[in-house]
Amino acid sequence: MRRGHRDDLRLQVTDIHDPDDRLHEECGVFGMFVPDRDDPITESIGRVVYYGLYSQQHRGQESAGIVVAGDDGLEQHRGMGLVAEVFSDRLLDGLSGRAAIGHVRYSTAGSSTIANAQPLMAQSKLGTIAIGHNGNLVNAPVIRDLLEDAGVMFQTSSDSEVILNLVARSARHGLRRAIQDAMRAIQGAFSLVLLTEDSLIAVRDPKGIRPLVLGKLGESTIVASESCALDAVGADLVRDVEPGEIVIVSGEGIESLQLNERTQSQVCSFEFVYFSRPDSEVDQVSVYASRMEAGRILWREAPVEADVVSGVPDSGVVAAHGYAEASGIPFGMTLIKNKYVGRSFIAPTQELRERAVSVKLNALRRNVAGKRIVLIDDSIVRGTTMRRLVTMLRRAGAAEVHIRIASPPVQHACYFGMDYPSRNELAGRRGVEAVREMIGADSLAYLSLPGLHASLGDTGQYCVGCLTGVYPVAAPVGLEKDELPPAIAERDAAAGRRG
Ligand code: SF4
Numbered sequence: 001m002r003r004g005h006r007d008d009l010r011l012q013v014t015d016i017h018d019p020d021d022r023l024h025e026e027c028g029v030f031g032m033f034v035p036d037r038d039d040p041i042t043e044s045i046g047r048v049v050y051y052g053l054y055s056q057q058h059r060g061q062e063s064a065g066i067v068v069a070g071d072d073g074l075e076q077h078r079g080m081g082l083v084a085e086v087f088s089d090r091l092l093d094g095l096s097g098r099a100a101i102g103h104v105r106y107s108t109a110g111s112s113t114i115a116n117a118q119p120l121m122a123q124s125k126l127g128t129i130a131i132g133h134n135g136n137l138v139n140a141p142v143i144r145d146l147l148e149d150a151g152v153m154f155q156t157s158s159d160s161e162v163i164l165n166l167v168a169r170s171a172r173h174g175l176r177r178a179i180q181d182a183m184r185a186i187q188g189a190f191s192l193v194l195l196t197e198d199s200l201i202a203v204r205d206p207k208g209i210r211p212l213v214l215g216k217l218g219e220s221t222i223v224a225s226e227s228c229a230l231d232a233v234g235a236d237l238v239r240d241v242e243p244g245e246i247v248i249v250s251g252e253g254i255e256s257l258q259l260n261e262r263t264q265s266q267v268c269s270f271e272f273v274y275f276s277r278p279d280s281e282v283d284q285v286s287v288y289a290s291r292m293e294a295g296r297i298l299w300r301e302a303p304v305e306a307d308v309v310s311g312v313p314d315s316g317v318v319a320a321h322g323y324a325e326a327s328g329i330p331f332g333m334t335l336i337k338n339k340y341v342g343r344s345f346i347a348p349t350q351e352l353r354e355r356a357v358s359v360k361l362n363a364l365r366r367n368v369a370g371k372r373i374v375l376i377d378d379s380i381v382r383g384t385t386m387r388r389l390v391t392m393l394r395r396a397g398a399a400e401v402h403i404r405i406a407s408p409p410v411q412h413a414c415y416f417g418m419d420y421p422s423r424n425e426l427a428g429r430r431g432v433e434a435v436r437e438m439i440g441a442d443s444l445a446y447l448s449l450p451g452l453h454a455s456l457g458d459t460g461q462y463c464v465g466c467l468t469g470v471y472p473v474a475a476p477v478g479l480e481k482d483e484l485p486p487a488i489a490e491r492d493a494a495a496g497r498r499g
Contacts, residue, residue: 026417027118027134028056029212031101031193031223033200033249041220046087046095048217048233049102053083055232056225058277059134060106063117067130069197070097074128078117099200099249101193103132106419116158119195124168126175127197131167133160134225135189135210136417138473143185163192175199176257179246183259187473189268189416191241193223199250207472208243208265209416209463211282221249226280240283266472268416269452269462273407274315274378275418285456288318294406294447294455295322295376302445303327304374304402308367312377312389313337319406320376327374334373334393336362361389369397379407380435380446381420383427387439394440403441408449412469420466 030052034042041048049066064086065078077095079086083104103118119130137143140159143166148154152165166182173181179194179201189209194201202223204212215222215235222235230237241247243266244259268275271282278288298319309329311320314337324331338361373393380386390401409428414420427435428446436444447455449467456462465471 026060026106026136026419027132028053028059028104028225028229029101029132029134029191029193029223030056030103030225030229031099031132031195031200031202032217032220033099034220035251035253036219037098039219041218042098043096045097045100046092049095049100050083050087050092051233052222052224052229053102053104055229055277056104057083059225059275060104063105063114064103065105065117065119065132066095066100066102067119067121067195068095068097069099069195070095073197074121074130074195076119076121076130078114078119080114080117099195099198101130101132101195101200103193116156118158118160119193120156120158120161120164122161122164122168124171124178126168126171126178129164129167129171130195131160131164132193133158133163134191134212134417135159135205136415137162137186137188137190138415138475139187159188162186163190167194175201176246176248179203179248180257180259183246189473191225199248201249202241202245202247204241204243204245206244206260206263207463208240208263208267208283209472211267211271211276211280212241213281214238214241214247221254223247226276226282228277228280231279237281264461266461266463268418269456269464270379270407270418270466272456273452278318283460285460290455290457291315291318291378291406292322292325294452295319295324296326297322297451297455298376298404298406298445298447299323299326301448301451302404302443304404304443306372306374306400306402308332308334308371309374309376310334310367312375313361316375316377316406319378320374323374323376323404329374332367334364334368334375334396334398335389336364338362361392363392363396365396368393370399371397372400372402373398374402374404376404376406378405379410380405380427380439381410382425383435383438386441390440400442401440402443403436403439403445405444405446408446408452408464408467409435410466412466414466415471415473415475416463416465418466 063080064083067074067076101119119132121130137159140162143162167178170178170181190205191210191212192203213227215230215237217235227237243263246257248255267283272287272290276287280287306329309320309324309331311317393401411428463472
């Protein structure tokens with residue numbers, strides 16, 4: 001091969017990714033209950049939960065934990081880092097029991113320390129209780145103040161401990177009543193797994209803002225944030241946990257309680273746009289199919305003449321396939337992702353971010369030079385990453401770069417667990433032409449809000465609060481619209497992230 005040709009083919013390695021310019025996942029939960037104490041699977045329950053967490057690593061990379069209900073009560077193992085870093089083979093070999101829960105965490109409320117790593121545990125009249133939580137409460141500070149006034153000492157700064165203490169305080173009324181009382185007191189987004197010495201409990205908030213599914217592995221019951229975790233452990237999907245439902249799994253069987261009157265789910269639309277894995281189904285909607293359809297609709301709403309359609313790895317790729325299919329323009333890879341990028345890239349504090357090396361994507365010059373490119377991404381947050389990508393493609397010789405975004409502009413805060421920059425940093429507030437100019441693209445278009453709903457099947461209701469400013473649950477008490485919840489604002493102020 002001629003040297004010049006080799007140079008042409010060589011990938012350009014450039015640090016382009018601004019880790020602050022992404023939406024960050026918040027948490028994933030997993031739980032398992034084995035009805036027969038003599039079932040051999042009790043010996044490897046720790047490994048099943050480990051695989052369940054491993055498959056949901058995309059939902060949180062800061063800490064991981066497992067609590068097992070064994071012969072000697074609840075046993076807790078937590079650590080900072082990825083699931084594979086926290087749990088060794090030796091540790092997993094020792095985790096046996098009839099029931100277990102696990103958690104992977106990205107901190108959106110409460111700081112990133114081992115004390116906040118979940119599952120959390122507390123003592124109560126029911127014995128030890130453990131909790132794993134995905135979501136954010138909008139009234140946690142108010143309840144925390146009330147509990148502190150009543151003498152409760154908090155060990156952590158997380159919302160989840162508020163829930164745990166509410167359950168523990170009502171424990172004298174029995175498990176059902178304690179959980180129902182706690183669920184009635186809290187507001188916001190919460191998909192929970194709780195573990196006592198003899199039962200596993202799954203709870204989803206009345207609006208079903210975060211996903212939660214039930215599955216079966218043999219005779220065992222599995223609970224997970226995403227259905228891909230059921231696949232990972234060889235379990236079958238049974239159904240979604242309903243909004244406002246409490247599922248109690250014990251040696252007596254499975255009991256379902258409805259918190260209030262059955263309500264319509266308003267699951268987070270960004271679970272489909274970005275957060276969930278494409279091989280998951282959320283409330284019976286395939287994440288993959290919704291992204292494909294978003295791409296097809298995006299072509300109909302914002303067509304452009306081009307030579308190649310490409311997606312930003314990973315979450316823009318499926319929508320790019322949909323755009324290519326609808327347009328007849330060939331799909332091609334123009335950006336190659338370094339697979340060995342570690343969790344440091346999504347570190348939540350400024351100090352860690354600055355120390356982290358930028359995420360790397362490489363322009364594939366062979367597919368880019370002289371071509372008119374349509375590049376699809378799931379969303380634009382601040383726009384800094386997209387500006388670098390456009391620059392990278394132009395340096396690699398792109399004749400034109402047209403950006404298409406498979407969601408409407410993000411313009412408002414999220415109160416339910418997603419870590420957004422402050423509203424002034426959100427590119428979506430500036431208008432399409434200003435953002436196009438800022439990122440240096442030849443054209444820019446977003447999916448419309450009706451287009452997003454159509455991509456989801458037009459049958460359900462979805463939270464679109466960060467797109468419209470209208471939320472399924474009112475903003476936290478005392479906050480103006482778009483103001484950030486105190487835990488997030490305080491953390492970011494401490495990290496020097498917001499002004
Ligand atoms: S505000 Fe946005 S990110 Fe937050 S739950 Fe609603 S749709 Fe999801």
